[in-house]
Amino acid sequence: DVKVTQSSRYLVKRTGEKVFLECVQDMDHENMFWYRQDPGLGLRLIYFSYDVKMKEKGDIPEGYSVSREKKERFSLILESASTNQTSMYLCASSLSGGTVINQPQHFGDGTRLSIL
């Protein structure tokens, strides 16, 4: 089974801090995604990466950056955390083959991030 592991289940940080969320997948997937999930808003795509060092902005990239130095690891960075970034963050991965959207995505269990 595909395993997507997010480094922390719960994280509490302070406003203005630089925050790193880490995600590792063990199935050699080319594609990796970062979403945030908020009540009433559903899942929204922050960033997508289709290869090492390659990235595409999603719907809400402002205030975030990403890093993919190795195929299995995709990091989300909050440059200067703000309270409106308090949320559940979900990482996902998928195979390539055809188009990305034709592949099922495999999710980690999420990081619940609170910014105080």
Place this chain on the structure above:
Amino acid sequence: SQQGEEDPQALSIQEGENATMNCSYKTSINNLQWYRQNSGRGLVHLILIRSNEREKHSGRLRVTLDTSKKSSSLLITASRAADTASYFCATDSLGGSNYKLTFGKGTLLTVNP
């Protein structure tokens, strides 16, 4: 605007009953996917149905797709307490981004023992 929207927002049934959830979307699609999310966990992929397919089965799950009505339904037969979860549909957009899925807000299914 939201591409996929589930209906109802919440559904409560007894164990053994069938559960039906619906998803409507606005623009033409290549495929539609259904996911399940248990409380406090990540999403789990259930089924992918392509735009040229009308029905697909996986165990106790049956998914239908009506592209003329821009809608899909997920049927869970003989439900179990373990089926209690939120269920999401996710759609792409024909001719749009080749990597972006749009998720609905989900249907919260509660199966009472």
